[in-house]
Amino acid sequence: MHSSLQTVVIVSIFALCYLYFTARETARQQLDIYDLIMLSTVAIIPSVFVLFPMFAEWTAIVSGVAFPFVVMFGILFAILFTFIHRLTAKIHRLEHNNRLLIQEVSIIKSEIVSASKQIKGNNSEGRTSEK
Amino acid sequence: MPKPRVLLIIPCLNEQESIEPLLIEISSLESNYSTVVVDDGSKDCTYDKAINLSPTIRLLRNLGIGGAVQTGIKYASNNGFDFCVQIDGDGQHPPSEVSKLLSSYEDAPASVVIGSRYLFNDSFRSTRARRFGGKAIAWSLNTLFRGCNITDPTSGMRLMDRKAIQFFSGSYPHDFPEPISLAWALRAGLTVKECGVQMRSRRNGQSSIVGFKPIAYMLRVLGYVFLARIVGSKSR
Numbered sequence: 363m364h365s366s367l368q369t370v371v372i373v374s375i376f377a378l379c380y381l382y383f384t385a386r387e388t389a390r391q392q393l394d395i396y397d398l399i400m401l402s403t404v405a406i407i408p409s410v411f412v413l414f415p416m417f418a419e420w421t422a423i424v425s426g427v428a429f430p431f432v433v434m435f436g437i438l439f440a441i442l443f444t445f446i447h448r449l450t451a452k453i454h455r456l457e458h459n460n461r462l463l464i465q466e467v468s469i470i471k472s473e474i475v476s477a478s479k480q481i482k483g484n485n486s487e488g489r490t491s492e493k
Numbered sequence: 494m495p496k497p498r499v500l501l502i503i504p505c506l507n508e509q510e511s512i513e514p515l516l517i518e519i520s521s522l523e524s525n526y527s528t529v530v531v532d533d534g535s536k537d538c539t540y541d542k543a544i545n546l547s548p549t550i551r552l553l554r555n556l557g558i559g560g561a562v563q564t565g566i567k568y569a570s571n572n573g574f575d576f577c578v579q580i581d582g583d584g585q586h587p588p589s590e591v592s593k594l595l596s597s598y599e600d601a602p603a604s605v606v607i608g609s610r611y612l613f614n615d616s617f618r619s620t621r622a623r624r625f626g627g628k629a630i631a632w633s634l635n636t637l638f639r640g641c642n643i644t645d646p647t648s649g650m651r652l653m654d655r656k657a658i659q660f661f662s663g664s665y666p667h668d669f670p671e672p673i674s675l676a677w678a679l680r681a682g683l684t685v686k687e688c689g690v691q692m693r694s695r696r697n698g699q700s701s702i703v704g705f706k707p708i709a710y711m712l713r714v715l716g717y718v719f720l721a722r723i724v725g726s727k728s729r
Contacts, residue, residue: 461667464553465564469571472550 365412373412377405400445407437497575501528501591502565503547504558505582509537512582516546519588526591529568530582533561539582558649559670563661566653570662578652586650590690594652597688604657604683605675607643608650608690623647626711630672633715637722638679643687646672650690657683669714676721 381402388398411418411434418430425433501519505512512530519528530543534555543549550564562579569577578594580586586608594606611627630646649671653661660681666673675685 461556461560464556465560465567468550468552468564469568471553472548475544476548 365415369412373408377409380405397445400441400448403441404438407434407441496525497595498573499524499526499591499595500565500569500572500574500577501526501588502562502569502577502579503528503530503543503582504533504561504565504579505530505535505539505543506533506555506561507535507537507539508582509535509539509542511584512539513542513546515582515584515588516543520546522588524592526578526588527574529565531561531565531568533557557667559665559667562670563665563667566658566665567662569653570658574658576652576654577658579649581649585692585694587691587693590650590692591652593690594650594688597686598652598654601686602654602684603686604654604660605678605685606652607645607648607675607685607687608652608692609643609645609648609687610690610692611644612687612689622705622707626707626714629711630714630718633718634672634675634679637718638676641679641685643675643685645687646675650692666717669710669717672714673717673721676718680721 384393384398384401387393388395393401411430415430418434421433422428422430425436427433427436503512503515516528516530519526528547530539530547530549532540532543532549532551534552540549540551548568550568552561552564556564565579566577576595576598578591580588580591590608594608598606627645627647631643634643634646635641651671657678660678660683661674664677666677678685
């Protein structure tokens with residue numbers, strides 16, 4: 363079993379472009395290094411399966427499935443689910459922190475408002491007694 | 494013995510019609526309750542009306558009822574109140590009924606005292622779907638938590654003592670807070686009891702839980718209660 367030249371070229375170009383763009387975003391700190399590793403598997407795994415067809419065949423035999431692409435999509439799905447799970451947990455944590463911040467800032471703001479009201483009241487009382 | 498300091502937490506959203514009469518009603522009571530209004534990002538004049546009559550916290554963004562109530566609980570914790578009582582800003586909960594919750598606490602202390610619409614009060618009627626939902630949630634709480642005997646888990650009128658204030662200022666559910674907070678409290682070993690109170694129909698506005706929403710509400714709450722029982726809730 364072997365991969366055709368067209369397949370190798372298409373998958374390699376996709377992998378290189380994808381890795382380049384994700385690496386660039388990581389360098390700009392739009393993604394963190396963990397995201398880069400997880401996302402780059404989307405490019406690396408298909409490349410491995412295309413460049414090493416014997417390895418793909420072997421994984422299919424070992425895992426007891428008829429076609430290597432089933433193994434490949436299985437691995438990709440597992441990685442993506444892990445990534446999405448981590449992302450969901452992160453969103454909820456950020457949402458929780460955001461809620462806490464809003465509460466704390468709102469309480470502090472109300473304390474400032476009532477303190478400034480009190481100061482104004484004291485000042486006007488002072489002026490009245492001076493008169 | 495010094496008189497306990499009681500804070501009435503009034504969460505509200507767009508309650509410009511009812512907030513003023515409610516605060517006037519509270520100030521006319523002989524009991525010296527402190528109040529804090531938590532304005533959950535109202536678009537109307539709720540804040541302007543409330544700030545003239547009571548300390549008012551205006552949340553910078555709408556956090557929902559859970560976030561608003563927890564803000565009030567944090568205020569109670571920061572200011573060393575002995576008790577806090579949550580009452581709705583729409584005027585459904587008569588402030589005069591707060592004394593019943595306090596008396597019930599004095600008779601037999603419990604960390605959370607719920608003002609129940611159904612205990613010794615068959616006259617209170619809501620929609621069939623809401624009654625069914627409330628009963629199912631009460632049944633699940635009573636079945637899953639030993640020693641729990643609740644008839645009105647969705648009541649928004651409730652008293653919390655220092656222990657509950659401490660607990661809920663750290664973690665309070667933001668979705669469906671009334672019943673889920675009970676599950677969290679029971680799971681954490683706090684005691685919960687009920688006391689019969691009278692409630693009024695809302696002065697203005699409409700409930701957000703209408704149509705098929707009570708069924709969806711019930712299913713989601715049952716899920717959360719079940720999860721609270723089997724895996725507990727960890728304060729973040």
